[in-house]
Amino acid sequence: MDIQIILDHVNSVYTDKDTVSGKVLLETATPIDISTIAVRLSGIAISRLNGKRSSEVHKILRRTQVVFPPKQQLDSALGQKFTLRSGTHEFPFSITFPHFAECFKLDPHEDDLAASCARVRLSKRLPSVHLLRRLPPSTGTSNDIAEVKYSVNVVIKKPGLFKGTMKMSRDIFLNPLSEPTSQQEPVFQQQQQQPITIDPEISNFSSAPSFLLSVQLLNGSSLLQTLPLPLRITLTKQTTFTCPAILKNFQTMVVEHTHTDVNNSPSYHRQCWIVQTMSNMHEVVGDPDAPAGAELNLSNALWSSRPLPPKLVSSFETCKIKRSYELRLKVRFQFGELPKVRF
Ligand SMILES: [Zn+2]
Structure with missing residues (x-):
């Protein structure tokens, strides 16, 4: 007997608003007896302790649809067997993602599909503390301290002398839709400022050139994966002087923070993702003769063609795993032209 799971989504990538639909293909060369499919x-x-084998598993999603026997026969079919003739049989299915993780629920289909037909609730003990949050995105591998994975599984129960269970599984990937950004976010969360003052003795100027570097996230503290960073970077002149501000280096980096907990033992992992690095530049920022108080903007052409790395997933918090990000910006300016060297 050959079992296949055919998904309607060819690439197996879903959002949390999607329905996972498709069909189970069952091909058999001889007639077979089936109880349920x-x-x-x-x-x-899965949260893991860094460098150790200990782990904690939370079943955040378990939704089951009995596709055979048909729904109208299900209640009276407990313990019955059905014979499928030789050939290829198709069993369509359609299951929608829930809005929130559901590991606080008990699944009546968990261990015994026959029991589910009689609507018997199981009393299996599960980890007692769960978070009611949106489903997290697929992420990580078996080597990481945090792993979230989704799959579609087929369970075929056979009755009688050859009683047993056949299983087939296929991985799918969840990439939840972004939540709308809050327009009410305080300004201090959207903007960072750094004063820059150049010692006149070093710079050889009569007065100390002074700037205020301001970096603003135009959409609040949210970044969208396929879009460039919504940055506004401004140098505000604090004093009057005429030397040019020249951008030499520019780097943006996203730092990923992952916190896990395994049976009250916390673990932490940090990973840096470079979005863009430019060095040895000579980009004059604004008008060198602009008066004090003038805002000199960095051109957004510098970063507008660089989206976030595609492997990044959205921030999330689920049972025993929390993932968050921090955006870091490194810039290096030169104030005034360096004297030309002649040989
Ligand atoms: Zn849980």
């Missing part, structure tokens, strides 16, 4: 949409969040 069920499709389960599963998701698990």
